Amino acid sequence: MGCFFLSSPLLAKQWIKTYALETYAGPEIYEMRRSKEGGTRQSGTLYGFRIGYDHIHRYKFYWGIDALWAKGFLEGKTEEHRVKSLFTDMNLEARLGYTFQSKGWRCASFTPYTGGGYFWENNDYQNPSPLTVHFKNRFSYIPLGFLSQIFIYPNWSLGMNLKLRYLLEGQQHVTHDPEHSRLIQHYEEHFQYRIELPITYFFCWKKYALALGLIPFYEYRPYGHRANFPFDFLETKLKLYGTTLKCLYLF
């Protein structure tokens, strides 16, 4: 097949005919801003890794899996104290959808999908925080979204991906409280969303078809206030700004 996507639009059409599977991996770096109803503000950078596999082909069913792991320190303050925590994000998601793709006009594609996913969010407080408790937030969700792509040049594509997460069941486990044993807090499950704007460059190396993608994104995760026993869950909002660098192998 050779380096068919180097210069001509015709070769880009060839690309959509030839490859249906792609596997990707790469680092993900993002700034997280966490705010809590009581006035606590924290921020910090998380460094992680994303890996996944997509079966995406013109007018065919789409399916994919995706995993993320990221970790970093958040620092900030409550109304009275300085706080520091080690934050870990872990996510596993499976998607199923259908791809609509134009053969001619810049090979534009649109893939709506849904699926299932699970999220692990750990926020482990450390000194000098007033309480060195660990919050372990867990929730399952249904993703609803779409992937889209358009070739601006035969080997360059732009896209926009949008994903909503409909939370099915979420709860936060609180551990390491010196005065209380492990307890569970419930919160109001709100929609979360993530917007990505991928820019991808396709090339070939030896006999392999590869691509490099730079994916800036914004993500918003709100968890609503809920009275709990013995302690309430206070409304918490996470705002994430970051980017993923994806290395794709097409086959």
Added chain:
Amino acid sequence: MSLSFLKKPEKQIKIVLDSFLGILYSSRILRGLQASKTFEDHLGGIMKCIQHLLLGCLLIGGSLPSLSHAAPLTRIKQESKRSYETPVNKKQEEDIRYIVKTLAFDSLLRIGKSESSLKRAGHRIDHLHPFRFLMTIFKEEELKAGIAAIRDRVRWIKDNFFDGIIRSLKEEAERKNLLQFTSNFAKEVEIDDMVIRPLLAGGKWREFVNTLIDKIPRETDPNRYNM
């Protein structure tokens, strides 16, 4: 005290109307009429509408067969007076605890799944005096948090739970079977009689329940994890 929303078909219609109003609300957001709100608030509003629609569909989908039997399922007004003198027994206490904890802390899907058992529990405590029902809740810390949690939940849970309480308060007030017990009730739940009496006398039922939630103190500081 029955869970009227699980019985009344008009409640299902209300959910559809709520969803419709949600769409109107979202279109208002899109027109930018609430310019002071942040982008997240706007999007949050739209998300809420989608959530209302999904939940509405889920609830209606699950309850459609009931609509054809609307008459027998529609709640009949409690025939006899509810007696304040009759204390809540262990079994009824368990039912109240089950209803409050389920509606307060379970996920929406789990609540949907528990529909029939909630209905049965609601039916079993329907004859309790509303003050006895509220007393059971406000004398137990976990249930105090529970009723506050229900107030924060989505509309179709909170409105219908509180509608049940308000209806029985109204019924007993009409039978002159409420105000004379106010002092004793206030003493039991540790609230100032003078704070709640005017609300009851004025028929401000919703404000009365909200006052109980806001004014009756919780034993522990609920904001311990404010970080």
